[in-house]
Amino acid sequence: MAKNIEIIAPGVDVSGNDKFVYSHGIRRGNLLFISGMVPRDRDNNLVGADDIAVQCVQVYENIKSVVEAAGGSMADITETTVIVTDNKYKATHTEVRKRYFSPPYPCSTAIVAGLSPGYLVEVNATAVLGD
Numbered sequence: 001m002a003k004n005i006e007i008i009a010p011g012v013d014v015s016g017n018d019k020f021v022y023s024h025g026i027r028r029g030n031l032l033f034i035s036g037m038v039p040r041d042r043d044n045n046l047v048g049a050d051d052i053a054v055q056c057v058q059v060y061e062n063i064k065s066v067v068e069a070a071g072g073s074m075a076d077i078t079e080t081t082v083i084v085t086d087n088k089y090k091a092t093h094t095e096v097r098k099r100y101f102s103p104p105y106p107c108s109t110a111i112v113a114g115l116s117p118g119y120l121v122e123v124n125a126t127a128v129l130g131d
Contacts, residue, residue, distance in 0.1 A: 011065030032127040037062035056096035076127040
């Protein structure tokens with residue numbers, strides 16, 4: 001029986017993992033589940049205060065770091081859930097997303113909701129590796 005394998009990404013801050021009780025990613029067989037990534041760099045600095053485009057780039061760089069740490073690539077991502085704090089950020093998010101994915105694009109759900117102070121966007125993802 002397969003078991004969960006924790007993925008620690010070298011490019012993503014780990015300071016909150018114990019505090020918030022989560023892993024950057026969990027690989028189970030060829031499935032990779034990536035936690036919601038926020039716009040913080042490796043040193044836990046908020047990136048792009050009040051700039052949705054800069055925050056989206058950091059979020060996708062964090063996701064890329066996790067999927068690559070698991071042995072995959074952005075092309076392996078099959079689904080994302082995007083949370084933005086304002087509907088007006090969706091278009092900018094989509095433009096940044098296009099830099100990281102090619103057709104056929106991953107399935108996606110977008111939600112407008114509140115996030116922790118300073119965050120304008122958070123994205124989680126699922127990938128299928130090695131198929």
